[in-house]
Amino acid sequence: DILSAMAKxxxxxxxxxxxxxxxxxxxxxxxxxxxxxxxLETMAALAKAGIPVTVMTxxxxxxxxxxxxxxxxxxxxxxxxxxxxxxxLRLPLEVAPLFTEWLMAHYPDRADHVLSLMxxxxxxxxxxxxxxxxxxxxxxxxxxxxxxxxxATRRLGLNRSRVxxxxxxxxxxxxxxxxxxxx
Numbered sequence: 001d002i003l004s005a006m007a008k009x010x011x012x013x014x015x016x017x018x019x020x021x022x023x024x025x026x027x028x029x030x031x032x033x034x035x036x037x038x039x040l041e042t043m044a045a046l047a048k049a050g051i052p053v054t055v056m057t058x059x060x061x062x063x064x065x066x067x068x069x070x071x072x073x074x075x076x077x078x079x080x081x082x083x084x085x086x087x088x089l090r091l092p093l094e095v096a097p098l099f100t101e102w103l104m105a106h107y108p109d110r111a112d113h114v115l116s117l118m119x120x121x122x123x124x125x126x127x128x129x130x131x132x133x134x135x136x137x138x139x140x141x142x143x144x145x146x147x148x149x150x151x152a153t154r155r156l157g158l159n160r161s162r163v164x165x166x167x168x169x170x171x172x173x174x175x176x177x178x179x180x181x182x183x
């Protein structure tokens with residue numbers, strides 16, 4: 001109820017990640033997170049309560065969940081999401097060997113292909129922290145994912161109008177008897 005009241009005043013919206021509709025893959029990727037159907041139910045409940053919903057199809061992992069991109073957006077839109085975003089898998093510093101280990105344990109048949117595609121989108125490296133590239137990548141495969149996302153969001157009407165949160169209603173609290181009173 002608090003979020004509903006805040007949303008009516010332009011003070012709240014909710015973003016929910018959706019990595020896969022495949023329960024097995026979702027459980028392997030995020031073992032302690034809510035199941036895909038639960039996330040979609042949450043989106044629907046929030047939207048029904050008048051709270052703007054954004055779906056984050058993240059992380060997008062080539063040859064593992066990228067083939068679901070359009071289905072994720074379709075499901076989220078059907079559940080009331082009005083905005084969407086995506087982020088390619090990021091593998092900074094010590095995350096890269098952890099991901100490789102996870103990939104070998106869960107999807108050894110695809111590991112080399114996934115890592116090869118990841119590197120093709122990061123200039124041959126596991127990660128590129130350059131602003132403007134770290135979330136989307138570069139190269140043909142990254143370009144293709146971006147165009148697929150754009151086409152799906154356009155088809156569904158997602159991101160047509162963005163909900164801007166109001167900041168004009170905020171006034172900093174005035175400290176009573178704080179250190180500034182000593183001046």
